[in-house]
Amino acid sequence: MSDLIRKGAASPFDASADWSELRDWIALLKPRVMTLVVFTGLVGMLVAPGSIHPVLGTVAIFCIALGAGAAGCINMWYDRDIDAVMRRTIRRPIPAGRIEPGAALAFGVFLAAFSVVMMGLATNAAAGAWLAGSILFYVFVYTMWLKRRTPQNIVIGGAAGAFPPVIGWVAVTGGVDTLPLLLFAIVFVWTPPHFWALSLWAHDDYQRAGVPMLPVVAGAKETRRQILLYTLLLAPLGLAPTLLGLAGPLYGAVALLLGAGFLHHAWRVYREPQDLSGVSLTGDKAARAAFRFSLLHLAGLFAALAVDHALRVAGVLG
Amino acid sequence: MMPAAPMTKEEEAAFLRRRRGRNIAMILGLIALVVVFYLITVAKITSTLP
Numbered sequence: 001m002s003d004l005i006r007k008g009a010a011s012p013f014d015a016s017a018d019w020s021e022l023r024d025w026i027a028l029l030k031p032r033v034m035t036l037v038v039f040t041g042l043v044g045m046l047v048a049p050g051s052i053h054p055v056l057g058t059v060a061i062f063c064i065a066l067g068a069g070a071a072g073c074i075n076m077w078y079d080r081d082i083d084a085v086m087r088r089t090i091r092r093p094i095p096a097g098r099i100e101p102g103a104a105l106a107f108g109v110f111l112a113a114f115s116v117v118m119m120g121l122a123t124n125a126a127a128g129a130w131l132a133g134s135i136l137f138y139v140f141v142y143t144m145w146l147k148r149r150t151p152q153n154i155v156i157g158g159a160a161g162a163f164p165p166v167i168g169w170v171a172v173t174g175g176v177d178t179l180p181l182l183l184f185a186i187v188f189v190w191t192p193p194h195f196w197a198l199s200l201w202a203h204d205d206y207q208r209a210g211v212p213m214l215p216v217v218a219g220a221k222e223t224r225r226q227i228l229l230y231t232l233l234l235a236p237l238g239l240a241p242t243l244l245g246l247a248g249p250l251y252g253a254v255a256l257l258l259g260a261g262f263l264h265h266a267w268r269v270y271r272e273p274q275d276l277s278g279v280s281l282t283g284d285k286a287a288r289a290a291f292r293f294s295l296l297h298l299a300g301l302f303a304a305l306a307v308d309h310a311l312r313v314a315g316v317l318g
Numbered sequence: 319m320m321p322a323a324p325m326t327k328e329e330e331a332a333f334l335r336r337r338r339g340r341n342i343a344m345i346l347g348l349i350a351l352v353v354v355f356y357l358i359t360v361a362k363i364t365s366t367l368p
Contacts, residue, residue: 019339020339021336021339021340022339022340022343053361053362053364053365054361055357055358055360055361056358056361056362056365059354059357059358118354121358122358122361122362
C-alpha cells in the first residue's frame, strides 16, 4: 500500500477515476422503473389539498425514488439466480459478476432504511410508514413470495408500484383519501396488462428461468384474453376521478381517449394472427405496441390529472 | 488462508481508478447529505413560523 501512496495515486480528484462502477451501482436501482414511480408520486403530491414547502416536497420525491430503487436493488440481489439465465437480465451487475451479491443487499437495505427515515423527517411519520410498507411489500410479498410461485404474481405484486401516488398525497396531507386510493387502483389494474404484454414476447426468458408468468403457465391465448379483460376494467376506472367529481372534464376527456386507445391495442393483441396455442405469427407486433402504449397511457393519465388540477386551482376550469 | 497473488500493473491501475471513483462518489454523497439536512431544517423552521 505504501507503494501506492508514494506514487501519489490516492489523489481523490484525479481525472482518471473509473465511473463504470458507479454506473453499476446506479443500475442496481432500476432507474428506468424509477421514472414512472417518481412521476406518479409527484402527481399524487401535486393534486393533494394543501401545500408543502418546495424543499420538503423535493426531498419527499427523492425519498420515493430512493425507496423504489432500494426495493429494486434488493430484488436484483434475491433474483440473481434467475437473472443469470434470462437474456433480458443477464448483463445486470450481479449476474455479470461486477458487484458482489452481499454488497448489493447491504446497499439496498441501507438505502431503504435511509429513504424511510428521511421521508419521516422531511414530511410526516405516515408518509414514512407508507414508503416502508411499499418497500416491504415489493421485497417480501412480490419478490420473495409471489414471483416464483403463482401466475398471479404481477396482479398482486402490482400493488407495490401503485403506492407512490398515495405516498405523495400522504406526504402533503398526512392522511389518505378517495382520490389517492383511486390512483392506487388505476396503477394496480394497469400493471397486469402492461407486464403481460411484455411477457408475451419475453415468454422464453421466463420459461427458462422457471418464473410462472401467465403465458408460461396458462399459455399465450389465455394471456391475450386476460390483457383484454383487465383493459376493459381499466378504461372505466380511469374515468372514475371525473365521474366522482374528484377531477375535472379535461382529465375525463384524456382518460376517455387513453382508455379507448389502450382498449384498441388490447383488442389487437387479442385478435393478432396466432397459431392454435395463441403464439403470435407476427413477432408479437401487437403486444409490443400495446406495451409501448401502456406506458404512454399511464403517463398521460397522471399528466392530465396534474394539468386539470392546476387549471381548476387557477380558476380556468370549473 | 492463502496470501493474495500480487496485482499486475494493469490490475493495480484499474483498482486505483475504481477506488478513486468510489472516494469521489462518497465525498459527494456526504456533502449532499449535509446540504439536504441543512435545507430540511431551514424549510421545517420557516414553514412553522407564524
